[in-house]
Amino acid sequence: MKFAVIGHPILHSLSPLMHHANFKALNRDDEYIALNIDPNHFHHIKDIINQSQLDGFNVTIPYKVDIMQYCDEIDLLAQKIGAVNTVAIQDGKWIGYNTDADGYIMDLKQNCNIDYIKQVLIIGAGGASRALATKLYDLGCNITITNRSQNRLSDWKIPTEYIALSDINKIDLKQFQLIINTTPVGMSGFNNEMLIDLNHCQKDTMISDIIYNPAETEFLKQAKDLKLPYFNGLGMFVNQGALSFKYWTGIDANREAMKAAVIKKLNL
Ligand code: ATR
Numbered sequence: 001m002k003f004a005v006i007g008h009p010i011l012h013s014l015s016p017l018m019h020h021a022n023f024k025a026l027n028r029d030d031e032y033i034a035l036n037i038d039p040n041h042f043h044h045i046k047d048i049i050n051q052s053q054l055d056g057f058n059v060t061i062p063y064k065v066d067i068m069q070y071c072d073e074i075d076l077l078a079q080k081i082g083a084v085n086t087v088a089i090q091d092g093k094w095i096g097y098n099t100d101a102d103g104y105i106m107d108l109k110q111n112c113n114i115d116y117i118k119q120v121l122i123i124g125a126g127g128a129s130r131a132l133a134t135k136l137y138d139l140g141c142n143i144t145i146t147n148r149s150q151n152r153l154s155d156w157k158i159p160t161e162y163i164a165l166s167d168i169n170k171i172d173l174k175q176f177q178l179i180i181n182t183t184p185v186g187m188s189g190f191n192n193e194m195l196i197d198l199n200h201c202q203k204d205t206m207i208s209d210i211i212y213n214p215a216e217t218e219f220l221k222q223a224k225d226l227k228l229p230y231f232n233g234l235g236m237f238v239n240q241g242a243l244s245f246k247y248w249t250g251i252d253a254n255r256e257a258m259k260a261a262v263i264k265k266l267n268l
Helices: 015-025 039-052 066-070 076-081 100-111 127-138 165-170 218-225 234-249 255-266
Strands: 002-007 031-036 056-059 086-090 093-097 119-123 142-147 161-164 178-181 206-209
Touching: 002 015, 002 039, 015 031, 015 234, 015 255, 031 039, 039 066, 056 234, 066 093, 076 093, 076 100, 076 127, 086 234, 093 234, 100 127, 100 206, 100 234, 119 127, 127 142, 127 178, 142 165, 161 165, 206 218, 234 255
Parallel strands: 002 031, 002 056, 119 142, 119 178, 142 161, 178 206
Antiparallel strands: 056 086, 086 093
16 A cells, blocks of 8 residues: 655655554555645645645645545544544545544543543643643643734634643643643754643643654653643654554554664654
């Protein structure tokens, strides 16, 4: 079978490497390529994909919303999130899914008992924030979003509390059982300013960052120093890929092989 990730730019995507590690571990001779789609050519996406004879593909920045109009069907969670990161092609029909949110929740469950998580604070209000917030809301959590501006929340389909990022250190963080960073702050090559002071959290507040490179952002280092439980975005990245593979093939991916390939590549 043949798969791809589409995006722009796409050069640094680790998805091909990660998926090939899975194919190898499962003794499959599938192929997974990276397709850089120029925004000026995106309206030809049906032809581009058809010519590549794919069985499915992942979608990354900046096309997770734009791809939706080309799907024949969109799964309910992806509709609610308003973004698709996985397309399965079955008899020429495009079916859109979002595996980011489920990938995150799977990893969250590995790291803590999510029954105790009721109040969640999410830093950032972009696509990743929306995916996680929607899923956590569906699981019964109350969601507070902190962001530089509120206008990003205007078309969200779930209710949220909003607090301006500039005011975040004025509120009582003890109310939250989970705090997630979804901004690129702390990412390799990005600035590393401290967006939030975790000093006043409960001792067992779970701190999570969807960044996995570096393995420990300043945000996570702060959690570590304060002896708070924490985890990074590697599990989410691996899980979203594994779930995509499952949608395409019906087969469980070898997550350990996928994870090991990413760790090796990034020297994590
Ligand atoms: P993704 O799809 O990965 O979530 P995105 O949609 O570009 O990416 O969203 C990035 C989020 O990080 C946004 O909430 C953005 O805040 P704004 O809405 O105010 O732009 C946030 N973000 C990016 N850079 C930031 C910074 N230096 N400080 C704080 N927030 C930042």
